[in-house]
Amino acid sequence: MLKRMLEERKSQPRKEQSDFFDYVLEELQSKDTILTEGIALDLMFVLLFVSFETTSWAITLAIKFLHEHPQALKELKEEHEAIIRRRENASYGLTWQEYKSMKFTFQFINETVRLANIAPALFRKTLKEINFKGYTIPAGWAIMVYSQAVHLNPAKYEDPLQFNPWRWEGIELNGATRNFMAFGGGIRYCIGADFAKVQMAVFLHCFVTKYK
Secondary structure (H helix, E strand, O other), rough: OHHHHHHHHHOOOOOOOOHHEEEEEEEHHHOOOOOOOHHHHHHHHHHHHHHHHHHHHHHHHHHHHHOOHHHHHHHHHHHHHHHHHHHOOOOOOOOHHHOOOOOHHHHHHHHHHHOOOOOOOOEEEOOOOOEEEOEOOOOOHHHEEEHHHHHHOOOOOOOOOOHHHHHOOOOOOOOOOOOOOOOOOHOOOOOHHOOOOOHHHHHHHHHHHOOO
16 A cells, blocks of 8 residues: 555655655655665554554553543543643643643553553664573574563562552653563664653543543
8 A cells, every 4th residue: 555655656746745755755766865665665664553553552452441440540530630620721722731740640551551562572683692591692683572571570560460550659750661661672762652652641631531
């Protein structure tokens, strides 16, 4: 589908750039580009997945958890209704300050993505030989880090299969840790992690304040 769309855009180029396809076409036509059509199509497919599928999947699971855990729904509703009550005008939209005040919402999101394991594996490459628990991993080997093994580890999380947003109370996450890697970690930490959290928080705000 993406290949067909790219061919159509190549045959009927637009005068002004209006979307990502136009920028890809411009790059493909430049003299010094390292981008090929195949790489461009792969990139667009990956961007569609990481920017849409992952967040919508997490939101779907969040709705399931709200249905199954009425106490979590109650606390979430109270937090967001309090945000509206504090406004000068209840019809105003969310502000950044309001978003940053959503303590329980962040706990709820952390627990949702911990159990969702949307990106079930992280891929890395060893830069040098590593000895780990009696095993030798040669330099240049590909490594798959299995995040579910961490997120569902009873040594790290009490009752790991139980949805419990209160486990995150008082814990502030500013990126990945050794025990929480829902958005990857290190220099390859998901560039859209904060955007995904904003999307989920805004959705939850609208969901618990405007629907019954």
